[in-house]
Amino acid sequence: ETGVTQTPRHLVMGMTNKKSLKCEQHLGHNAMYWYKQSAKKPLELMFVYSLEERVENNSVPSRFSPECPNSSHLFLHLHTLQPEDSALYLCASSKGTRNTGELFFGEGSRLTVL
Amino acid sequence: GQSLEQPSEVTAVEGAIVQINCTYQTSGFYGLSWYQQHDGGAPTFLSYNGLDGLEETGRFSSFLSRSDSYGYLLLQELQMKDSASYFCAVRPLDTGRRALTFGSGTRLQVQP
Numbered sequence: 001e002t003g004v005t006q007t008p009r010h011l012v013m014g015m016t017n018k019k020s021l022k023c024e025q026h027l028g029h030n031a032m033y034w035y036k037q038s039a040k041k042p043l044e045l046m047f048v049y050s051l052e053e054r055v056e057n058n059s060v061p062s063r064f065s066p067e068c069p070n071s072s073h074l075f076l077h078l079h080t081l082q083p084e085d086s087a088l089y090l091c092a093s094s095k096g097t098r099n100t101g102e103l104f105f106g107e108g109s110r111l112t113v114l
Numbered sequence: 115g116q117s118l119e120q121p122s123e124v125t126a127v128e129g130a131i132v133q134i135n136c137t138y139q140t141s142g143f144y145g146l147s148w149y150q151q152h153d154g155g156a157p158t159f160l161s162y163n164g165l166d167g168l169e170e171t172g173r174f175s176s177f178l179s180r181s182d183s184y185g186y187l188l189l190q191e192l193q194m195k196d197s198a199s200y201f202c203a204v205r206p207l208d209t210g211r212r213a214l215t216f217g218s219g220t221r222l223q224v225q226p
Contacts, residue, residue, distance in 0.1 A: 033213055043216040056213060105156040
């Protein structure tokens with residue numbers, strides 16, 4: 001069982017919908033991340049939060065909007081997405097951002113945009 | 115910038131040894147990590163090399179040579195459950211970059 005929980009596990013949405021992905025970590029970590037995983041491509045970093053402050057935004061389109069209300073929760077708000085945004089969205093956490101490279105991932109939210 | 119290259123697929127038989135290579139072009143990084151991901155599952159941390167040399171954890175070992183811009187993951191006594199994708203990753207030294215940069219992954223298929 002992972003210490004990082006993501007909901008929903010699967011989501012299908014139209015291009016005009018608004019939805020949110022949720023991530024919760026139970027590990028006492030203070031850094032959280034959103035990554036995008038598409039077929040046959042490297043995991044792409046989207047956002048980094050450290051102590052609830054966004055410290056990195058990797059040139060992500062504004063139709064993706066992150067929110068970190070506290071160190072245990074991370075959201076990704078989605079609106080007016082495109083079919084090419086269909087992917088697995090992975091949340092991860094770590095003990096700070098300057099660590100030995102160990103991230104703890106959730107199982108992901110599989111997003112399909114019609 | 116950072117670029118990590120891995121073979122896309124590797125096939126091996128049960129009980130064998132397999133080496134998954136990771137070559138990189140990067141301006142500098144703190145260390146090389148390896149992750150395993152089963153289909154439908156979360157990537158899980160396997161190992162970290164902060165210094166050059168070999169790190170061993172049970173059946174898995176990882177190696178780093180900064181002078182050769184090269185690392186590898188070695189899996190011994192392969193089991194069917196080792197069939198998964200394996201990713202190398204680095205955390206860049208670039209100012210302001212705090213998160214890991216991943217390779218595109220190697221899909222390992224273990225056959226009976």
